[in-house]
Amino acid sequence: MVKSAYIHIPFCESICAYCDFCKFLYNNEWVDRYLKELKKEIQLNYKGEELKTIYIGGGTPSSLNVKELKFLLDICSILKKEQNYEYTVEVNIENIDEEKAILLKKYGVNRISVGVETFNAKLLKVIERKHTKDMVLSKVLMLKKYFDNINIDLMYALPNETLSDVKSDLASFLSLDVPHISLYSLIIEPHTKFSVKKVEYIDEDLDYEMYKYINKVLKENGYMHYETSNYAKVGFESKHNLTYWDNLEYYGFGIGASGYLNNVRYENTHSINNYLSGNYIMDKHELSELEDMQNFVILGLRKIKGISLLKFKQKYSKNLEDIFDISDMLRNGKLKIVDNQLFVSEEYTYLANEILINFI
Ligand code: SF4
Structure with missing residues (x-):
């Protein structure tokens, strides 16, 4: 029985230098057409199960204006939720505000994942993110008025980053006192701005030093390392992401989303034209027993x-x-x-x- 749904919102206000997600620059005409098509896709495919987790990711869902965000949340209201559900929305610092936070809360969203990546002005410029450390501190403080389950995404091993930069980022994270953190070492994916500019990785030993430092400090501060890149205070592990690591089935709605239903793994198109014409699925593949076993092991071993x-x-x-x-x-x-x-x-x-x- 399917218990989870992922919904992809591909719009962003600007494009980060490392990003290889399915995303487009925000354009209100496209948003309108996209949301109408998303509504059709969900209505066509959702079978009415009570879901334990819903995750709206991106892109940047918070790049939508209040009216668009309300439309999106209305569309997602068709998804039934069981008691004790987890409903996450990803937000970015530049475009989340109190009005949107209140709206999310009103629609039953109970977990917020904030893309921070770094607090460091020099590194923010390198990765082409537009916020500042002060903005992060004030926006997260505002979000804490409405949500107690908050994740912060951070990256490390960014170009020319030093161990002292990591220490400072981690200290800033700890000062926010939120219960979950996802921490990823930079991967330079093909076709990203970093790849085109031939940006180089930092030294491997330094990367490992950073990893060890992060592990040690987060553990000392009560964060449980429960997945390769994720740490949480007790009771705040991401139920949605555990769906993936436990190899359970889930819906994937929206451009570029992937899903796993009835032993079939599928990936939606990355082409906006195909998506808007109702040609949602790009690729689907029924798993053999061996592939299912491989997924069980590979995904499961990501859990500590x-x-x-x-x-x-x-x-x-x-x-x-x-x-x-x-x-x-x-x-x-x-x-x-x-x-x-x-x-x-x-x-x-x-x-x-x-x-x-x-x-x-
Ligand atoms: S990293 Fe996030 S905010 Fe940046 S371009 Fe990619 S999807 Fe958009």
Whole structure:
């Protein structure tokens, strides 16, 4: 039974130098046409299940003006919610304001994810984000009047960033006293401004120093490291993202969104023209049993607590060790099994992606 839905809003006020998400510059004529098409897509495909999590991401949902945002929330009201649901909306500092925060609250949104990336003026300029540290402090303070479940997205290992820059960013984050943080080391994706300008990665050892420092300080401050890039105070783990890591099914609505329904993984078109003509799906693929097992393992091992070998056996009637040869990774300590849970050893979470490739 599907319990989650992701809705993509592709509009942004400006384009960041590292971004490879499906996004377009805000244009009110397009927003209007897009939202009408999104309404059609949801009405056509949603089967009326009670959902545990709804996530409106982007792009920048908060780039919509109040009237457009209200229309979007009205469209999403068709999605039924179970008790204790989680309803997240992503916002950016430049365009979230009190009127929009009140509107989100009124429509039952109960979690806000704020794209901050860095508080550092020099680095904000490099990544081409338009806010300032003071704006972050005041906007998050305003959001805290209406929401207690707030995530901050931060990046590190940005071009020429130093360990002391990371320390300062983390101190600013801690001063906000919010219960969740997602922290990503910069990846330079093809076709981004960074890639075109041939921006270079910082030194690998420095990147690792930053990672260790972040882990240590967040743990000391009561944040539980529960997924490779995510930390939360107890009870504030992202229920929506756990849907992905637990390999559960979910709707994906909107341009560029991906979804997983009835054992089929699909990806919507990235072309605005196709989307507006009602040609939503670009690619779909029914999973073989082996692919499903791979997803179970690869997504599940992103969680720090890993995966239950018993659940694997119950689901597939096979032992994980009979399908995947993990003996070397257990012997060299990259993977561990404790109480029938398989997980990436703490010393290797930094290299989790390299370990997970072994399951493909
Ligand atoms: S990073 Fe976010 S705000 Fe920046 S261009 Fe990409 S989607 Fe828009």
